[in-house]
Amino acid sequence: MDDHSDDIRRPLSPRIEVYAGVGRKRWPDDLKAQIAAESLEPGAIVTDVARRHGCRPQQVHDWRRRARLGQLVLPASADTLSFVPLVPETTLPAAAEPSVSPVAAVVSIVGLDLAKNVFQVHGAGQDGRMVLRKELNRSRLLEFFAKLPRCVVAMEACASAHYWGREIGKLGHEVRLIHPSYVKPFVKRQKNDAADAEAIAEAASRPTMRFVGVKSAEKQASSMAFKVRDLLVRQRTQAINALRGHLAEYGLIVAQGVRHIPRLDELLAAYPDLPDLARGLCQNLLRHVEALSQQIAELEKGLRMRARQDEVASRLMTIPGIGAICATAIEALAPSAKTFSKGRDFAAWIGLTPKQNSSGGKDRLGKISRMGRRDLRRLLVLGATAVVRWARRYGSPAGSWLARILSKKPPKLIAVALANKLARTAWALMVRGGAYQAPASGTA
Numbered sequence: 001m002d003d004h005s006d007d008i009r010r011p012l013s014p015r016i017e018v019y020a021g022v023g024r025k026r027w028p029d030d031l032k033a034q035i036a037a038e039s040l041e042p043g044a045i046v047t048d049v050a051r052r053h054g055c056r057p058q059q060v061h062d063w064r065r066r067a068r069l070g071q072l073v074l075p076a077s078a079d080t081l082s083f084v085p086l087v088p089e090t091t092l093p094a095a096a097e098p099s100v101s102p103v104a105a106v107v108s109i110v111g112l113d114l115a116k117n118v119f120q121v122h123g124a125g126q127d128g129r130m131v132l133r134k135e136l137n138r139s140r141l142l143e144f145f146a147k148l149p150r151c152v153v154a155m156e157a158c159a160s161a162h163y164w165g166r167e168i169g170k171l172g173h174e175v176r177l178i179h180p181s182y183v184k185p186f187v188k189r190q191k192n193d194a195a196d197a198e199a200i201a202e203a204a205s206r207p208t209m210r211f212v213g214v215k216s217a218e219k220q221a222s223s224m225a226f227k228v229r230d231l232l233v234r235q236r237t238q239a240i241n242a243l244r245g246h247l248a249e250y251g252l253i254v255a256q257g258v259r260h261i262p263r264l265d266e267l268l269a270a271y272p273d274l275p276d277l278a279r280g281l282c283q284n285l286l287r288h289v290e291a292l293s294q295q296i297a298e299l300e301k302g303l304r305m306r307a308r309q310d311e312v313a314s315r316l317m318t319i320p321g322i323g324a325i326c327a328t329a330i331e332a333l334a335p336s337a338k339t340f341s342k343g344r345d346f347a348a349w350i351g352l353t354p355k356q357n358s359s360g361g362k363d364r365l366g367k368i369s370r371m372g373r374r375d376l377r378r379l380l381v382l383g384a385t386a387v388v389r390w391a392r393r394y395g396s397p398a399g400s401w402l403a404r405i406l407s408k409k410p411p412k413l414i415a416v417a418l419a420n421k422l423a424r425t426a427w428a429l430m431v432r433g434g435a436y437q438a439p440a441s442g443t444a
Contacts, residue, residue: 110123175214405417
């Protein structure tokens, strides 16, 4: 906004006239800061402050905004006012090193909105009132928290949250990570970084809020192996589908599945009417699929080796339907089993429990919620599907739960229900120790 005023309701003071040009009234920065400080006093009305100094209310709002951004230096007398500035660091120029004012000593919880380069900080006191609001770039974030007294720092459990949680935790702060879906209800009206940071601080102060544990660098590396494997499997599937689609245009059809890829190579060599250009491109896709299969095999070999060496994964592998990959995935991706009070909570975290739509004292249960860890849910359902397929083909112990339900329900529904039982059994082994023991017939 322009700092000049052409609509002056009162005569200019002698001090302002010194800075006035011909037809233009200039406002010195120290006077702007003084007016901004007066407008921030408790009970102050911007229009009255503007009328008292002979300026427009829009100018006062602009100077207040510049003061929040650190572009105006508030007078030293502003520290004695009964209000709390939105940015305690406004006593410093914008280019100065970050520091924490005495008001930050009363900060009890800080909401941090993460980003790649620009971070928003919102501090609240014991009573929940805002005492700090600041925007920081990436290079100044850790320095700011190093000077801030120990408090609770809350963040959304999103990208880079675990890294910042570890780094801020080293400075002595208590770090709390919250799932973004639990923060959204606390956002007021408009969606911006400042509102998000305030919502994070408000959500973290709730006594019943659920938090996510900060992962170590080693555990993040373990989970990265599964994410890379899933990426390679998707890329291989895309390449196979593209190859089968291209060859179908020339009448070359093979069955679905990775095990039928060698048949494609044989068809390429035996089909004489295939153009040389198409033959070369299809051979490139075949080599790409072979390279991806080799990388996937190396990753799976490392996972199986780690499953044999890990004590928890070895015990989980004794459960029918849980193999080496699923066992290491549960150990790497799932939080500590002590986080959950019972096995149903662990199954609900994975997303294998029915979604409720109950009201008026009537319980209505629908399909599974599909919330939580999708990769773990997929592995458990695949393992359960293999168990169900084996039981349908070769039979299951007479009187067992699986034998009874196979005669009543469809296979896919049984597989999901069995995946729920696998998750509960896995939680019991992780909490209580020991290996899996098959229940007696008639009690399963």
